[in-house]
Amino acid sequence: MNKHEPMTISNIPYVSEAFFEREKDVWKNSWLMVGREQDIKDNGQFVTIDIKVLGVSIAVLRDGNGELGAFYNICPHRNGRLFCDRMGKKAAIVCRFHGWTFGLDGKLRGVPEQHIFEDLDKNELGLQAVSVDTWGGFIFVNLDPQPAHSMREYMQGVTPGLDAYLTDPRWNWHTGYQHLFNANWKDLMNIQHEGYHATHVHKTTLGLTFGPDECRNTLFENSPGLCSLLTVLNPLGAEELLPNMTPIQNLSMKYGTTANWVEQNTSRPATEVENAVNLGGSDRWIFD
Numbered sequence: 001m002n003k004h005e006p007m008t009i010s011n012i013p014y015v016s017e018a019f020f021e022r023e024k025d026v027w028k029n030s031w032l033m034v035g036r037e038q039d040i041k042d043n044g045q046f047v048t049i050d051i052k053v054l055g056v057s058i059a060v061l062r063d064g065n066g067e068l069g070a071f072y073n074i075c076p077h078r079n080g081r082l083f084c085d086r087m088g089k090k091a092a093i094v095c096r097f098h099g100w101t102f103g104l105d106g107k108l109r110g111v112p113e114q115h116i117f118e119d120l121d122k123n124e125l126g127l128q129a130v131s132v133d134t135w136g137g138f139i140f141v142n143l144d145p146q147p148a149h150s151m152r153e154y155m156q157g158v159t160p161g162l163d164a165y166l167t168d169p170r171w172n173w174h175t176g177y178q179h180l181f182n183a184n185w186k187d188l189m190n191i192q193h194e195g196y197h198a199t200h201v202h203k204t205t206l207g208l209t210f211g212p213d214e215c216r217n218t219l220f221e222n223s224p225g226l227c228s229l230l231t232v233l234n235p236l237g238a239e240e241l242l243p244n245m246t247p248i249q250n251l252s253m254k255y256g257t258t259a260n261w262v263e264q265n266t267s268r269p270a271t272e273v274e275n276a277v278n279l280g281g282s283d284r285w286i287f288d
C-alpha cells in the first residue's frame with residue numbers, strides 16, 4: 001500500500017449476502033468453543049450449542065466411560081431434536097418423537113416396535129458424530145469429522161504460553177456470562193485485533209493508560225486458526241499514572257478485569273505471569 005493511500009477497507013465482506021454465503025464454509029471446519037470441561041464433568045452430563053449461521057445444533061456429552069463425544073443434536077429417524085436444554089444430565093438419550101433410544105456413546109440401542117421396520121440395522125443408525133477436543137479446560141467442536149488441524153495446531157502461536165496460564169492452579173475460572181445481541185460479528189472480532197481505538201473509545205475509562213504505540217500486534221501468518229495476538233503495555237507505569245486519573249478512570253482501573261498491572265487491583269504483578277500470557281515478560285504488561 002502506498003504510504004499516502006487512505007487506510008480504509010472495503011465494506012463488502014461486512015454486508016454482502018453473496019460473500020456471507022461463501023463465508024459459511026468457515027464455520028464448517030473451524031474449532032468452535034462450546035463450554036468448559038467442568039460444566040460436564042460427570043458421566044451423562046451434556047452441553048449443547050446452536051450454530052445458527054449453519055442452522056445446526058450440536059450436543060457434547062460425557063459417556064459412561066468419562067469420554068467426551070459430540071453429535072448433531074437430531075435424531076437420525078425423522079430429525080427430532082434430542083437435547084432441548086443448554087445443559088443437563090441424562091442416563092440415556094430418548095427421542096421424544098417416536099421413542100428411539102441412544103446410548104451416551106451415540107449408538108442406537110432401542111427402537112420401539114422394531115419389527116415394523118424391515119431390515120433395520122441399529123449399527124448404522126447411531127447419532128452423527130462431529131469432532132471434539134479440549135484445550136485449557138475449554139471444549140471445542142469441529143463439524144468436520146476429520147479436521148485438517150487439531151485444536152492445538154489451530155491455536156499455534158499462543159498455545160505454549162496459554163497452556164502455562166490455563167493450567168496454573170492460581171488462575172481459576174471465576175465467572176462467566178453470555179449475552180446475545182444484534183451485531184455484525186466481524187466488527188467485534190476486528191476490535192479485538194487492534195488497540196488503535198482505545199484512547200478514543202475508552203477515553204473516559206482506560207484512555208489514559210495506553211496509546212497506539214503501546215498496543216503491539218503479533219501476526220501468525222501461517223496459523224490455520226489464529227491470525228494475531230494483541231499485547232497492550234502500560235506506557236507510563238502505575239506510579240506516574242495514578243495521580244492523574246479521574247475518579248471514573250481510577251474505578252475502572254481498580255475493578256477492570258484487564259488492568260493486571262495496577263498494584264491496588266492485584267497482588268500478582270505482571271511479571272508473575274511471565275511465560276504465560278505475558279509472553280514478553282514485560283513489567284508494563286496489561287493484557288494479551
Ligand code: FES
Pocket residue numbers: 075076077078079080095096097098099100
Ligand atoms: S424422530 Fe426420533 S424417533 Fe422418530
